[in-house]
Amino acid sequence: MAKTEKTNFLCTECGYDAPKWLGKCPSCGAWGTFKEFKVSNLKQKHGISDAAGSVPVLLKDITSEDKTRITSGISEMDRVLGGGLLRGMTVLIGGDPGIGKSTLMLKYLSDMQQKGHKSLYVSGEESPHQIKHRAERISADEGSITVFCENDLKAVTGWITSNNPEIVVIDSIQTIYAQSEDSSPGSIGQIRSVSSELITLAKKNNFCLFLIGHVTKDGFIAGPKMIEHMVDAVLYFEGDRYHRFRILRTVKNRFGSTNEIGMFEMSAEGLVEVKNPSQYFLNDGVEGNAGTSITASLEGTRPILIEIQALVTESKFGNPQRNCVGYDIKKLSKILAVLDKAIGLHISNHDVFVNITGGEKMNDPGSDISVAVSLVSSMRNIVIPPKCVFCGEVGLNGEIRAVSGIETRINECIKLGFERIFVPKSNFRSKVKFPKNVIYVSDIQELISLII
16 A cells, blocks of 8 residues: 555644644634644554444443552652552653753652662653763662663654563653654654554553653643643643742642642752641741731642732832732732722732742632731731731632631641631631631631731
8 A cells, every 4th residue: 555645734732633724723713823744644544443443332341440559759749640650641741941850750760660660761862871870869770770762662662562661751752753754853743643652552551651741931831732631640840940949730630639739849969859848938037027927828638838928119100010929910909909998908009019938839719818918017017926827718898718628727737836827717617626726707807907
């Protein structure tokens, strides 16, 4: 059979296919994102014949597989994976260059290998000597990890099929190429073809697969969006290169929670787990400073106490500034409007700066009242009483709304020695009895009157 080719166009934003070039993508609405790639007609026929061999079955006739989790010595990694790996699980990891993706996965494979799980580390970017040097630096060279520096997909899949490893890491997916594709490595067609074949092989041979992906300047994993739909879990490695902390955040997980995070600290020996992140985000000199308060945030099942700083100064220009570091500026605008209407805090002609310390990004609505308290404290130059922590969501009418996981947050505050814990009154319905130092508040006016 002669191998014929045809040309298709693929949207680089969402992976939408079209037989001809389009200015605007019908799927995601992006403009000028269609790129040309060639598709082999022989490959299409091969895919159809493979699909014809499967038959539908009843759900009750399907036998459940072993759900035992494969755990490593890195508890923070196991946390974001939902308690560990499952056989045949595929994971996509993205992050900025130099954030520590390769370092983390090399250490992870070393721990897995020492526990008896056969591992393979495929690198298309580094030489074996470079990998050995990094492994020695982070003390990951004790395990007998198999390192394969190869870019050819056929060679990689051939070794996997012959040796049956339990865990495979591809670093990175953009550097692996399939000979059947005419485009260069890293192109849309190559990434889609390589990812599809590796994921299919992982499901067929029942091994765990990690795909490390490059990110675009906007912070999204490079390549077609459909790759994120194909894998079982998507993890993002976040952090500021000027801060020592790194956060491994779950974006998608078919076998676990999507709200979990793992905390790591970058050191000379590589990435080190952070067992108690609250002590890293709290400043010992927080007491006695106006505009500073503590909130009890909840990331998945983990409570974290974080310091929130606010600075309110009279504006010297026509348009007052609104500047946030680690906090949503739209949420800040909402809180400012509520404070203006609820307690008459005339802040519209002042510059406002909000900072979440430690480089953390705050998305938990339970931090709203802590931001509000910090703003009032800075505006009126009044110091918040010591050993206070705040947790609650601010509504548009000034009410303080209930938040989830209140028991976990309160227990973390008590463990760290806080004497006054302000929580929403609507959370009082909980059957758990809390100590007397837990103070329930119903609206922002009551809260401000109790502390200022």
